[in-house]
Amino acid sequence: MGERILDREFFARPAPEVAPGLLGRVLVHGPVAVRLTEVEAYGPPGEDPASHTYRGRTPRNAVMFGPPGHLYVYFTYGMHFCANLVCMPEGRGSGVLLRAGEVVDGIPEARSRRHRRGTDAPLSGAGRPIPDRDLARGPARLAVALGIAREHNGLDCCIDGASPRILAGTPAAPASVWSGPRTGVSSAADVPWRFWIDGDPTVSPYRKHVPRTRPT
Known part of the structure; x- marks a missing residue:
């Protein structure tokens, strides 16, 4: 695989334009490489109520207001990290959530990380081998497989030799990219x-939000 990386100009666009262009690209972090198969775009403040930046800048989301091409990592549900790539010019607060991918290099390391205490359940069934397709199938699993955590928040992915970095490689064919x-x-x-490569087995299942209710 070539080592040419996606430059900052690629990310300095609206997230819904960047997101489908990430599909098929390879994210490399240390010994593990993942071909992205599913992503989600999130818009800037005041425009997208689902975005972390909707109500403006905070200490938690500050990286999303920085230069494009940086990694935004957040902690969710008190147990998982999720990785995003910042889009748009500095100050705009937009990004793409990396939802799923195929581990194409470093499978033994990715599998080892998925089995470590604290991630073995609920991210995998105890005592059962993890199928290759499930190693990075879902945003939390992807972050675990790649070894991405809080200390990687704010890293620049647009520097030659950086880790993580996105290889330019060959993007998915437009006809194979679906959205929903x-x-x-x-x-x-x-x-x-939400954008994904149609028919790819590593794409995570769609789940509609179900409001939590208090037991009666």
Whole structure:
């Protein structure tokens, strides 16, 4: 695989334009490489109520207001990290969530990370081997397989030799890219900014947001 990386200009565009162009590209972090098969776009403040930046800049989302091409990592549900790539010029607060991919290099390391205590359940069934297709199938699994965590928040992915970095490689054929509603969001749930490679087994299942209710 070639080592030419996606430059900052690629990311300095609206997230819904960047997102489908990431499909088929390879994200490399240390010994593990993942071909992206599913992503979701999130818009700037005041425009996309599902975005972390909707209400403006905070200490948590500050990286999303920085230069494009940087990694935004957040902690969710008290147990998982998710990785995003910042889009648009500095100050705009937009990004793409990396939802799923195929591990194309470093499978033994990715599998080892998925089995470590704290991620073995619920990310995998205890005592059962993890199928290759499930190693990075879903945003939390993808982050675990790649070894991405809080300390990687804010890293620049547009520097030669950086880790993580996105190889330019060969993007998915436009005819294979489908789009639909984002998964699991309660606001702007019908906005078709989830993009995936049709028929790829590593794409995660769509889940509509279900409001939590208190037991009666």
